[in-house]
Amino acid sequence: MSQVTYREAIRRALADALAADPRVLVLGEDIGAAGGVFKATAGLSDEFGSDRVRDTPISEQAIIGATIGSALKGLRPVAELMFADFAAVCFDQIANQMAKYRYMTGGQVSVPATVRLVNGAGNGFGSQHSQAVENWFLGFPGLIVVTPGCVADAYGLLRAAIADENPVLYFEHKGLYNIKGELPDSAPAMQLGKASVVRQGTDATVVATQLMRQRVEEAAEVLAADGIDIEVVDPRTLLPLDITTIGASVDKTNNLVVVQESSAAGSWGATVVASVVTAHFESLDAAPVLLSAPDTPIPYAGDLEQAWLPSTGRITDAIRKLLAR
């Protein structure tokens, strides 16, 4: 057991996958010699060679297409999109090709590809380099969408993604790269599609991922000091969504709060609320709370960006208000 950063957990998952399986290769912009702009692939090119850790041109369509094509032939490619926002440039490859290939061909071949996308706000990158874009992909069955929110999940979900027969979009939050956590020396294999109850509680179920999960865990400590005991659930996989675990938690706590780093419309949080309301309505003591970012692009200035992101204070306020009814 050792304390490592989220960044190191990702790097180690890639290194371990490369070492374990000759079919694994990693490709993306500046990931080789430069080690990635966020250094999540630092040293991999030296260790495994530039044929297995491939620097690409700035060509997102070609990167994702090369990932799909090599996966069709049985490789286990891992592509990096330097900023998740760039998924817009290769949306067709992900949404129309990668997601649908298996279905459209009647299951002849699967696409065992992984795409790492650097997600999220809070670092002053402005409107086009800060979005958490997992919501763009919720409507594409065939994809698996994972959003690791802690060090152990960063490692375990990436190993599971690379091993999986299906295409996986693996969102890593740039605001979490420096958080530290325990990573067992031989981390167990993790299952995709399973939510995690991060903290047990009785008063409300609070669902969040990535940076918002970290803030919800902080909020839980603040609220605990006042005797409010929340249960924190991290879905970890947003497509397909583990509504069973979330629903079971709501059945226990009778309250639901979802906190997310995006606008509300068309979001995974809205899907969680809809699913719980339709399937667990009788368990709810009050209308669920969906705490989202405002309906604006992400601003640059520090104060504006911090106001855009749901803060720990807004989270505690929302939970107190819900439970004060």
Add this chain to the structure above:
Amino acid sequence: MTYLPPQVDIDDNAALTVDDLAAMLTRMAEIRALEDEIQRAFTQNLVRGSTHLCTGQEACVVGACAALREDGDPGDAMVCTYRGHGAVVAMGAPLDRSFAEVLGRSSGLCRGKGGSMHLTDTSVGAYGSFAIVGAHLPIAVGLGLAAKHTGSRAVALCFFGDGSTNIGAFHESLNLAAIWKLPVVFFCENNLYGEYSAIRTTTPIERLSDRAAAYAMPGVQVDGNDVVAVRAITGVAVRRARAGEGPTLIEALTYRHRGHSRTDPATYRPAGELETWKEYDPIGRLDRLLLRRGISEQAVEEIHAAARASVTSAVAAATAHDEPGIELLVEDVYA
């Protein structure tokens, strides 16, 4: 008219036997008959959505796929467009299951889930027909990357139309395949029209193969209605790819006899253009080459009759197949 082949009759190639030529004629005649049957089925409301027929372009897919099969590798792969029935059949997909897929039957190549625009049969190396213009060029790069990564001698053959050369994915793909020296043959079937627009009105250069120069790869133009020439030029590109020398761009000049899709009567074409091109019909030209080789008219007609009979029996079989059961709806989403 921006292009006509230099001569009506095609040149012979001593490297090909009569059997080689007859095999290509069989395949081309099967594709012609299959497309006619698909058109007929469409008019009977047996085909949903749209269809894009390759009638007139058979020499491109048959010649190029024959070149891929010469001294072929089991890992060879082909990808093509929504005008892909011919290419998939040229790789060896069964006629009955191909027609069944167009009808949406559970016995179809894709269990009825793909349809006319997505014929795929990976068991014969046909890795998909793609319905977004240019989308499969990056995927062909990946097929080539897999071959290089595993050290195999497999090659990826990628068919696309002239319209694809103006979409970004074309440029990204040629560039990446070139810098990584991947075994990919980019085969452009220039049928002179991108959907309803003449290529000369949408593209500032005369020769699309010139675009290869920007990616430091060979770019060659070939008479795409000459199956012998297509096979020869593609063979050069395939051997180059197998030898690790990288990709090639081939521009095959051809002509589609029908409109872009089933709803397009192709009234934008100048009067007489279709009739002129029919003089250069790739099947008639191959017929005449076989006659010049001393094959009797009767023997050539027997090849055509056998091809029509194969298609007729495949159509009858496919039409008798079952519609997919509703349980198939939710299968094949995830592995």
